[in-house]
Amino acid sequence: MADETIGGSQTPGEGGHAPAEADASQGEMVSLDEILAEKDAQVDQLRAELLYQRAELENFKKRTERRYAESLEYAGEGLWRDLLPVLDNLERALVHGREGGAESFEALIQGLGHVTEQFRGVLARHGVEPVASEGARFDPAVHDALAQVPGEEDGRVAETYEKGYTLKGRLLRPAKVTVTKVAPAPGDG
Secondary structure (H helix, E strand, C coil): CEEECCCCCCCCCCCCCCHHHHHHHHHHHHHHHHHHHHHHHHHHHHHHHHHHHHHHHHHHHHHHHHHHHHHCCCCCHHHHHHHHHHHHHHHHHHHHHHHHHHHHHHHHHEEEEEEHHHHHHHHHHCCEEECCCCCCCCCCCEEEEEEEECCCCCEEEEEEEEEEEECCCCEEECCCEEEECCCCCCCCC
16 A cells, blocks of 8 residues: 555555546546636626616606606697697687777677687697586585575586686686675574
């Protein structure tokens, strides 16, 4: 046992087995180096893909923000396009009113009535509806009471000073109204 070393392995050159083990050890090192190089290449590829995906996400965010801002900026485009003919008709009515004499006054009033109806039609197409008022029950969600007036029944809208409107069911402006209040009977108080 003189040819054994501490730990039971042979020293190179002794017993004829050491060069084969060294070759095997180098073969394992070569294959580990190849595996490591392959894994490094995979990591580099995944890193590049991650950076590409991150850049794509940032570009997507920017495009989405730009489109959102643009859609907000031009959200009312359809409404404004529909209102332009109403403005045209109002301008025509003004020209007609200035050019005509007293006899054209009735025609002017009639023309303004048509323009008002045209304007109401535009509002309705865009979801704007008037709040029901005169004679309706007072509803604090859609009516703003300015005063109480004597009436036959409590809580009815007697008169509307300013119309209220909703946009697709959401209140745009409450109606300013007076509300009825039954007068107490004499001696009740």
